[in-house]
Amino acid sequence: MPELPEVELVAQSLNKLVSRRTIIRAELLRARLAPFNSATDFAERLSNTKIMRVHRRGKHILFDFDNGQTLVAHLRMSGRFMLLPIERENPKYTHAAFYFADDSRLVFQDQRHFGFMRVVETAQLHEVKELKSLAPEPFSDDFSPVYFRKVLKMSKRSLKEFLLDQTKVTGLGNIYASEAMFLARINPQIPANEVSARKANVLFERIREVLRESIAHGSTLNVNPENIDGSYYGGGYTRGWRVYDREKEACVKCRTDIERLKQAGRSTYFCPKCQK
Numbered sequence: 024m025p026e027l028p029e030v031e032l033v034a035q036s037l038n039k040l041v042s043r044r045t046i047i048r049a050e051l052l053r054a055r056l057a058p059f060n061s062a063t064d065f066a067e068r069l070s071n072t073k074i075m076r077v078h079r080r081g082k083h084i085l086f087d088f089d090n091g092q093t094l095v096a097h098l099r100m101s102g103r104f105m106l107l108p109i110e111r112e113n114p115k116y117t118h119a120a121f122y123f124a125d126d127s128r129l130v131f132q133d134q135r136h137f138g139f140m141r142v143v144e145t146a147q148l149h150e151v152k153e154l155k156s157l158a159p160e161p162f163s164d165d166f167s168p169v170y171f172r173k174v175l176k177m178s179k180r181s182l183k184e185f186l187l188d189q190t191k192v193t194g195l196g197n198i199y200a201s202e203a204m205f206l207a208r209i210n211p212q213i214p215a216n217e218v219s220a221r222k223a224n225v226l227f228e229r230i231r232e233v234l235r236e237s238i239a240h241g242s243t244l245n246v247n248p249e250n251i252d253g254s255y256y257g258g259g260y261t262r263g264w265r266v267y268d269r270e271k272e273a274c275v276k277c278r279t280d281i282e283r284l285k286q287a288g289r290s291t292y293f294c295p296k297c298q299k
């Protein structure tokens with residue numbers, strides 16, 4: 024599943040490729056992709072309108088249009104935007120298509136069918152259920168050490184589970200949670216409210232560091248929507264992981280074997296010596 028850095032890069036590249044372009048026709052090809060909009064509603068709201076900007080909130084990609092509508096899109100497990108030239112047919116599992124005047128188009132392909140779209144009034148965006156409970160963006164001023172310490176203190180869950188809760192910290196998934204806790208030298212099983220203020224401050228910095236670093240390294244996805252024959256998954260950053268997916272490999276700091284444990288059904292990787 025793409026994490027925040029991947030979604031950030033997808034949004035950035037889409038913004039470069041399609042903003043200021045006009046969609047003449049939008050087609051919803053799989054009704055369940057957009058459960059809150061009928062195919063007719065979807066087509067009417069997104070046809071003959073110009074894309075003003077593509078950005079993101081949490082792991083949702085947002086397309087703002089000049090007619091006051093916003094398309095909210097979530098890639099989930101395998102969703103992928105592709106920019107297709109006229110001569111290419113829509114690939115298998117194309118669930119939505121957006122045609123430009125020259126007949127080239129942006130399509131949303133999703134092999135595993137978990138993707139999500141919703142068209143809403145831009146002015147109502149803050150009310151959308153999927154977005155309104157999200158914690159502050161990790162690079163915004165609202166996400167501060169003071170905020171972070173406050174929400175840690177209110178939770179008795181393990182630190183790892185706490186970090187994955189998007190209503191407390193937005194954008195940290197399984198990979199980057201493990202990486203940030205390793206860099207901060209904190210045990211993933213400690214209850215969130217027992218993290219000291221000093222450690223919380225260190226962890227706060229490390230969260231931003233791993234996200235920033237991953238974005239700079241092109242994350243784990245090949246996010247180029249024009250590279251339609253390339254694999255979407257397996258970008259440049261996977262080699263940069265320090266603990267994630269390194270069970271039984273030597274810790275990069277102390278050479279102890281990295282361990283894996285299950286927390287809320289998901290793997291956490293950590294160094295038992297560095298993260299006592």
Ligand SMILES: [Zn+2]
Nearest residue numbers: 274277294297
């Ligand atoms: Zn170690």
